Amino acid sequence: MLPPTAAAVVDTGVAEAVTSELERCCADFVAHSSSLDPVFAHDVAERLAAFTCQGGSRIRPRFLWWALRACGGTDAHTPGALRVAAALELIQSCALIHDDVMDQSAVRRGKPSFHTQIARQYPQAQAAREPGPSPFSQSAAVLAGDLALSWADDLIAVADLDPPVRARVLRIWRAMRTEMIAGQYLDLHGQTTSSRSAVQAMRTVSLKAARYTVEQPLALGAALAGADDTTTRALTAAGRCAGIAFQLRDDLLGVFGDPALTGKPSGEDIRSGKATYLLALAHTRARASGATAVVDLLQDCRGSAPLSDSALAAVREALHSTGAPAQVERRIERLAKASERHFAAAHLSGPAARRLSELLARVASPPQDRSITTEAAVRGPAR
Template sequence: MHHRTDPAPAPEIAAVTPASTFRAVDAVLDRTFAEMADLLVEAGARDPRGVDEAGLGIDAVRELAQRSANHGKRVRPLLAHWGWVVADGERTGSADGLARLGAALELLHLFALIQDDVMDRSDTRRGEATLHVVAATAHEVHGGLGDPVLFGDSVATLVGDLALSEATILGLGISARVSRAWRLMTLELVEGQLLDITHTADRRHDHDTARRISRLKTGRYTVTRPLQLGALVAGATDEVLAPLTEWGDLVGDAFGLRDDVIGVWGDPAVTGKPAGDDLRNGKPTALLVWAESLLPSRHHDLLQRCAAGALRPHEVDRLADAMLRCGVRDRAEEEIDGLVRAADATAARLPTTPEVRHELDAVAQSIAWRSL
């Protein structure tokens, strides 16, 4: 089995580094949140006495700013950065567009996380309570009128919608080519999420659909489209975009499959989210498709309860252990290995320097074998 290797140290390759891109992204986000707050004040939408924030009041802009600051590894802005570098972005002088794109991707991801947490009924995210849970708990503590769960979901929906709106404004204000790719990415994200919901409800498990769902809602959204968008900011040609897209889909598929593995066997202390959620919710992942053919018949009752969304906590652990022992995890690792090897071969065709290929290989390695 192929294991993660640490690439040899690479020389500095550009004045615009991932770190400088992240700083520029933060500056755009800070400016965006300040503009949003100022617009509310100018429009008279905020009570200057602070009454709106008393009791169960929510400052949506501050909520977005705080949750944005608690970011993860920033994979999407990072990949946008390397797409921009591959397309020779420094030569085109488009670093401001890259920063704007990175901020848009961060806000879009914040929207997606808030929405995903509501749909999956997740209690924690990145080691902290999810927004809908925080709001619902506050409702209960303050003895609010109505259903606290509905209140929490409503708050999360509105804050998430605001993140989506601001992300769209940023993403569509760069260029026509970027706008088209941005629109496609959001369409794919929603289509993938919708397929995930409907196939879970229908108890449909087949490998082709599981792979399509993973590619649309995870791989394309996380890897391929950010890469393309970064390259488009730099004015990339089709000759650059074609191999970059192929590399992105391979690494994106590895990311999606690793996400499925983490969803079953991940350590919440490391991942920041509960383990076993995919089994608990009966998600139509490739792992469950493989489990149906690999698990001994004595465990089929667990699979049936999983498909019905009726697993009890100890049964989630039993099913995860049974899947591990019958080879589901090994099969996933072998497929991830094959995807990364194929990506390595594709990277050799990218019209860029060995140093940039080295950085892309490091990203692929970190994505494929990120911590459980």
């Protein structure tokens, strides 16, 4: 049983409170792993604990926490909420580690990705192989992601929740896990089939990002506080719109963003061949306007892992010529306004409701990124 934590204390530092909870929980998990085998504990469990505890914005726990507080959550709800929030961060670790394997991404949060760390620890596994992650490092990372999901489920299983609340939380949790994996599969499917469907891209965005990043954490917070169905529906609708806007913004940053700010190489989505809404929209607009050279360029560069800086600059110019980035920006703005309307329909008031409203607005349309489709941003930072 966790010692009770005053909700007002968590209010002053949600990320710090969740990180402290993660550190306590992960210490227990690592201790158990050490009792099984020291190599497994060192290579996988300790690295997973560090990956989870030392990085991330804690955006999902923030949504959970402020939804809880806005819906009337008190000190009595705090231990259970922190435990569920910690579980959210572990399932996020699972998603990130697996995503990096699927995308063969060497960098995460400005540091070597999990499988890259394993590869550096065991360079002999890479000897005489072609460039790219070794099967050993990728397999180890898959196991680490599975372990993160197991730890997350363990935390949900022991969270101190009243039976009616537990039932609601479990329904949301089970749905969220499947939605996340469905979104990951659709992401892979879009890459493999070179999908140009904007509809499919938006479905992937909804499942892989919007529901999992914003909508379901809000639903969990509302469930933990015992919110009624009307309030919960309004909150989750607001979260769905904000979450889609968030991922569309992330897609723009993936092509036009500064790696120093994003923590990932610019153009990663192009190199990995991701079927993003931005690319699908650009293809549609280029075909409609008869810009065959743009269509061919986007098709040829997509999935080109060794894409050079000059080729990436050409892709940026091509995207800009279709008007797709500007149209994505307009859709983000519409989604942000829709999120505001849905949130207003929840009829929540007080400091926590204001914090939640501000958080939704920042996620839906962060002001520091509004210039991303300007001429300078499209051409990228000077090199």
